[in-house]
Amino acid sequence: MGGHIKRGRRAGRTDLLAVSGFIVASLIVINLPAGPQRDVGHFIRQTVLRPFIGVNALLTRTQARARDFDTLRAQMDTTMALVAAQRTLAEENRQLRGVLSLKDRAPSRFVSATVIRSGSSGSASVFHLDAGSIDGVRPFNAVITERGLLGQVQEVFPEYSLAYDWSHPDFRVSAMTPDGRGHGLVEAARGAFREQDRLVLGGTAYLSDLEPGTELLTSGRGGAFPRGIRIGSIVGVAETSAGWSKSYYVDPVVYPGAVTHAVADIGVAGGMLAALADSAAAPSREGSR
Amino acid sequence: MRIREVLLVSCLILTHLFLRTALGFGKAAPDLFIVALLVGSRTLGVGAGAGLGFVLGLVEDAFSMRAFGSSAFAMTLVGAFGAKSRDYFVGDSMGFLVTFFLLGTWGRDLLAWVVTEASVRPAFQDHLLIEAPLLALYATIVGLAARSLFLPRRKRG
Numbered sequence: 001m002g003g004h005i006k007r008g009r010r011a012g013r014t015d016l017l018a019v020s021g022f023i024v025a026s027l028i029v030i031n032l033p034a035g036p037q038r039d040v041g042h043f044i045r046q047t048v049l050r051p052f053i054g055v056n057a058l059l060t061r062t063q064a065r066a067r068d069f070d071t072l073r074a075q076m077d078t079t080m081a082l083v084a085a086q087r088t089l090a091e092e093n094r095q096l097r098g099v100l101s102l103k104d105r106a107p108s109r110f111v112s113a114t115v116i117r118s119g120s121s122g123s124a125s126v127f128h129l130d131a132g133s134i135d136g137v138r139p140f141n142a143v144i145t146e147r148g149l150l151g152q153v154q155e156v157f158p159e160y161s162l163a164y165d166w167s168h169p170d171f172r173v174s175a176m177t178p179d180g181r182g183h184g185l186v187e188a189a190r191g192a193f194r195e196q197d198r199l200v201l202g203g204t205a206y207l208s209d210l211e212p213g214t215e216l217l218t219s220g221r222g223g224a225f226p227r228g229i230r231i232g233s234i235v236g237v238a239e240t241s242a243g244w245s246k247s248y249y250v251d252p253v254v255y256p257g258a259v260t261h262a263v264a265d266i267g268v269a270g271g272m273l274a275a276l277a278d279s280a281a282a283p284s285r286e287g288s289r
Numbered sequence: 290m291r292i293r294e295v296l297l298v299s300c301l302i303l304t305h306l307f308l309r310t311a312l313g314f315g316k317a318a319p320d321l322f323i324v325a326l327l328v329g330s331r332t333l334g335v336g337a338g339a340g341l342g343f344v345l346g347l348v349e350d351a352f353s354m355r356a357f358g359s360s361a362f363a364m365t366l367v368g369a370f371g372a373k374s375r376d377y378f379v380g381d382s383m384g385f386l387v388t389f390f391l392l393g394t395w396g397r398d399l400l401a402w403v404v405t406e407a408s409v410r411p412a413f414q415d416h417l418l419i420e421a422p423l424l425a426l427y428a429t430i431v432g433l434a435a436r437s438l439f440l441p442r443r444k445r446g
Contacts, residue, residue: 011334018336019369022343026365029347030358030404037357044351048306055311119308119315122360122401123352124411154354162354169409170355190412 342368
């Protein structure tokens with residue numbers, strides 16, 4: 001009888017120690033610096049989750065390949081028409097740059113990738129790209145679809161990278177109107193309910209009226225995003241602040257949930273920032289996909 | 290933990306990963322991690338329940354960029370409380386199981402929300418008063434179905 005009680009007490013003490021240990025471990029995990037957290041996440045993704053992520057990537061690629069041929073044909077025809085109509089512009093631009101003694105613009109380089117969403121809680125706004133540092137992807141590269149800006153790469157590993165889309169609370173992009181008269185900063189604004197989350201263009205001059213439907217492009221300020229990528233269009237005025245500045249609601253051109261394929265812009269501006277953030281650059285094999 | 294319970298918990302974990310990560314169903318699929326944890330913790334010791342919660346929480350956090358560790362913390366506590374509940378509530382009546390699954394799932398969401406950085410976590414009303422109770426109900430229905438299919442109640446007498 002006494003032995004039973006003693007064994008019970010010992011087991012209770014062991015349990016208490018184990019629970020305390022796991023709680024302390026979980027608190028340590030929460031408060032770890034970003035680097036070690038990144039390593040732990042990477043380890044889990046490359047071990048436990050690897051087969052499941054592989055199946056997801058396979059299904060997404062198969063789905064993309066099964067896309068209606070007529071839709072792809074129509075997209076190709078549109079692109080061909082656009083290229084044909086603007087063929088002379090490149091020559092005119094080159095001549096004008098020569099007259100003004102301007103240097104040639106460095107061309108953008110893109111890496112094609114499949115967009116994979118994990119579906120786990122806490123991963124809202126985060127997606128997985130099956131292209132990593134060996135493909136030339138770097139942190140802060142812009143992620144673009146055929147419609148416009150999807151998001152930005154945040155963490156890069158040799159074979160894959162993690163990025164967030166424009167609905168993430170940390171997402172910011174400097175924007176402008178196509179005529180360059182209106183400038184501001186586009187960010188996701190949280191509503192009381194998720195359906196009220198919207199993109200908002202803030203920091204525009206009070207007197208610069210932007211009509212509903214006005215297109216917004218990335219302005220390239222700050223160097224994080226290349227200039228000229230479509231973000232969305234103005235819906236209406238969101239707020240005016242004491243006659244000083246105005247903010248506008250923006251209708252995005254890309255809806256993240258529907259995206260299965262995107263390209264990472266590994267061109268000049270993103271590349272420079274990336275080189276500062278991640279000096280461990282690997283040889284690129286962009287364009288091989 | 291009997292072999293039947295081990296098999297059920299393993300099946301729930303694998304199904305969760307298959308539905309949510311491999312097929313990308315997201316919240317359209319029930320949260321079978323929490324169901325597995327609640328089912329498992331009722332047959333485990335407090336330390337093992339917390340350990341199971343910690344491991345499942347870490348896997349759940351693998352894709353989390355700004356709230357890493359919040360699921361691990363929440364599921365550790367839920368696993369420990371789930372195991373401890375055996376000392377206070379004996380048996381597996383329908384009323385108890387419904388309350389256990391509902392409170393366990395909602396409690397996990399509440400704990401994860403509390404420890405997530407304020408700038409990243411979702412709005413309180415939307416997440417904890419609307420979305421979380423509905424998801425808890427979904428998990429409860431699936432949890433009860435799984436239990437009744439794989440762990441039938443022993444007949445008395």
